[in-house]
Amino acid sequence: MDNDLQQRVKIDRPLYEQEQLDKDCQYERPSKKHFDCFNCKPIGILHKTIPVLKWLPKYQWRKDLLGDFIAGFTIAIMNIPQGMAYSLLANVPPITGIYTAVFPVLTYFIFGTSKHNSVGTFAVTCLMTGKTVLEYSDPSYFNPGSTASSGEGYSPLQVATATSLTVAFVMIIMYCLRLGIISTLLSDTLVSGFTTAAAFHVFTSQIKDIFGLVIPKQKGYFTVVKTWVSVFEEIKNVNYVALTISITCIIVLVLYNEGVKPKLAKRCAFPVPIELIIVVLGTVLSYYLKLEEVYKLNVVGSIPSGLPEPSLPPLDLIDDIIIDAIVIAIVSYALSLSLALIFAQKYNYEVDANQELLAQGFSNAVGSFFSCIPATASLTRTMILQAVGSKTQLHSVVSCGFLIVALMWLGPLLETLPISVLASLIVVALKGLFLQLGDFIRIWKLSKLDALVWMITFLSVVFVNMDIGLLVGFLLSLTQIIIMGFKPYTCLLGSVPNTDIYLDSRRYKMAIPLNGIKLFHYSGGLSFALRNTFKLELYRLVGIHPQKELRIRRKIAKMKEEDDISIGNLNISKFNNKIEKLKSKTTMDISCLILDFSAVSYIDSSGVTTLKTIGEDFALIGIPVYVAGCDGPVYEMMQRCRLFNEPKSSIRIFPTVHDAVQSAMAVFNLGDLNSISVISKI
Incomplete structure (x- = not known):
């Protein structure tokens, strides 16, 4: 501190005991405030439940519209390749991902409190949904060479929409019970270990498409190990055209992201849609070179044009998928809320944790009627939103408008797109999650206990299963809290x-x-x-130790009260030494x-x-x-x-x-x- 700021303060007041302080300072225990619906203003309840009614009338059109329009257009372009690619992780038709970028997003626009979250498909939640879809769908949908159902079970899309509806139920119940605090139990360490391990699941699920292999989809436990065993068994049957396309796409994407993109970011107001360009080029080349017919290349196939008709998901599936839905709901909510809080702090506005539960619950409920998979916020798209100047959730309306126009005529044009192109997009997008491996070293230096939670969660997710790994990590985090609580x-x-x-x-x-x-x-x-x-x-x-102290003092007192005859029988010096020895223990x-x-x-x-x-x-x-x-x-x-x-x-x-x-x-x-x-x- 500078010398000119140094000063001395003298405090002069009476010496207080607590009772006297209470009297002098008029202590009064505050009464508990109970929620009274009759004293609440209806307009306040309406604004809290439907936030768009509060902020949209105050929207600064001249100041913010351009930024929201550019952001919406950019996200719409990103959602086409990302939505199609991530749909593969959920084991549903590629067009489903684009639907998920429309209907849940429009609902979140009405009920959400984050100005920057980009709701839609996300790799981790799509993969978790894909596990449920694979478990409860008719197996004939996933048998190599089979395109029709046996008619005895549910289609993948039915299971996915039922999962989305069940996730919505879970979130709305959590909102009614004010359980938004549950997300705080998922520590940063746990989320880092879980999402990093999930990246290995995502990468493993795309290996067969990268190499053009035909292998059965694995379900149950140890899916990563089983998949890699199948890959090595079938590696002799690799489709070299698919592998060439995959390697080319990966190289182009990596070179662009690492070399060209940082330089263009300094000159362009919004990013070049390299993913969409690759999708278009891949589709055109596949169509004119007839890659499916000549080289047996796996392509996207039939894509319907227009918007889906609303339909009720199969409700009798809810009892079977409720556990999976609870896990997906908690993970998606925790990821979305953490993103929302980061940008709310950065741009100085409030995010209501419980209202976010309601917003995501309604978003997934509406989406389930329109062929959508569970939606959550995406880290990459949210980062792009704030980078290109998004101001409010109005960008959602702009994005959905462009996507609806695209859905009316774009679908059939992408039917010849090679699956290996979409797999390449997914693999490159995993870079950020793989880089989280470095978190372990940082966490190890800070706390060995946190590092143990990270590593056990990571290994459990990779080698056992995602839901088991998340449960193990959650229990470890709770144990850590208890252990630290017992070490005051x-x-x-x-x-x-x-x-x-x-x-x-x-x-x-x-x-x-x-x-x-x-x-x-x-x-x-x-x-x-x-x-x-x-x-x-x-x-x-x-x-x-008061009890021990008391016993020693009583013993000393008793020895001093002994009569002269007792003392006479002892050596006086030994008696005094014994007394001093006892006193030393007090x-x-x-x-x-x-x-x-x-x-x-x-x-x-x-x-x-x-x-x-x-x-x-x-x-x-x-x-x-x-x-x-x-x-x-x-x-x-x-x-x-x-x-x-x-x-x-x-x-x-x-x-x-x-x-x-x-x-x-x-x-x-x-x-x-x-x-x-x-x-x-x-």
Whole structure:
């Protein structure tokens, strides 16, 4: 700090105990506010439930429209190749991904609170949906060489739309129960390990299309291992045309993204749609070179034009897919909310976590009636949105407008597009997820426990299955929270001379222990689960076990009361040595024990009972216990449990540690106390 800013502040006030402070400062416990529907303004409820009604009338058309229009056009172009490619991960027709970029997006525009989230297909959730589709669809849809169903089961699209509807139900129920906080239990470490491992699943699922192989789709556990075994068994039957197309597309995309794109970004207002260009070129070359007929290349096939007719998903599937839907709902919500919060913080606006549940729930519900798979926010598209100047969710309307026009006539033109082109787009798009492997090294340096959660989650997802891996990671994260909760921070405090500051004496050399006073600092909750930990840490750091202390003192007193005959039979020096040895095991230099509760976040009745016991035990050896710095809820719990009215207890309560120290110094003549004047440097 500069010398001209250094100054000294003098604080002059009475010494307070908590009860006197409550009287002087007019303490009053706040009453609980209950939600009263009759006192709520209908317009406020409407604006909260349908946010578009609040912000759209205030939209600054001249200032923001151009940015939203460019952003919407850019995202529409990106959604065509991405939607078709990610549909392959969900095991549904390619056109489904474009539908998912329209109907859920328009619904989110009405109910969402994020200005930047680009809702639609996303690799991880599409892959999770694809697992469910593969599990419950008619197997004949996935048998090599078969194009028709046996008529005995559900089609992939039926399973996908049923999954989307079930995900919507889960999210709406979570919204009604205000369970948006569940997403906070998915730590950044867990999400990083899960999504990185999911990238290996995505990559593995595209290997057969990259090499042009015909292998059966694997389901159940260990799908990655089974798929790679099948790939190595069939590698001799590789389609070299498909492999050549894949390698060419990957090389072009990588060279563009790593070399050309950064330079163009400095000159162009919006990115060049390289993915769409590759899709168009691949379609044209495939059509004129007749790659399907001549080289047996797998192509997209029939794509309907126009918009899908609304239809009800099969409701009898809900019971079977509910567990998968819960997992998809939690993952998609956590990913979307984390993105929304990042950009809300960056651009200084609010995102309602529970309203996001309602928005995504309604989006998936509407989408399920229009042949859509579960939708969530995409990291890449959201980053592009803010990069090209998107201001509000109005970009969604622009994007959907362009896509609806494209759906009316574009579909049949893409029927000859090679599947290997879409597979190449997916593989290149995984770069960001694969780079998250570097997170493990960073996390390892910061916390070995976090790194363990990351690695076990990653390995479980890769080698077992995505839902099992997520469950394992979730349980590990909860275990980590519990373990850390059972390791509260404790220390003895020392006084910084001429200030009212008290610091950890192990960490600060200037923090001097006070003569005759022990200051014990406890950080964390004091509940039934931690009461023994609190007591043991207190006894360990203070160096006193009251019961043992009392027994030793009584033994010494009893020995001193022995008659002269008993002493005469002993050697006097040995007797005195025995007394001194017993005295060395006692703590005679402590006059007062102060418990710093300024960092105690919670206390229950068991914790208060423990405090009563400690106060009574220390009172038996003549050491009073002062409690200092309690927050309001902690203090109120102590009052309700009548902690300060116990006749056997010596506990007194003070608003600050300094008040407790000054009172102890006055009571036990440990120093001069004329006032509570304090001089501190700031």
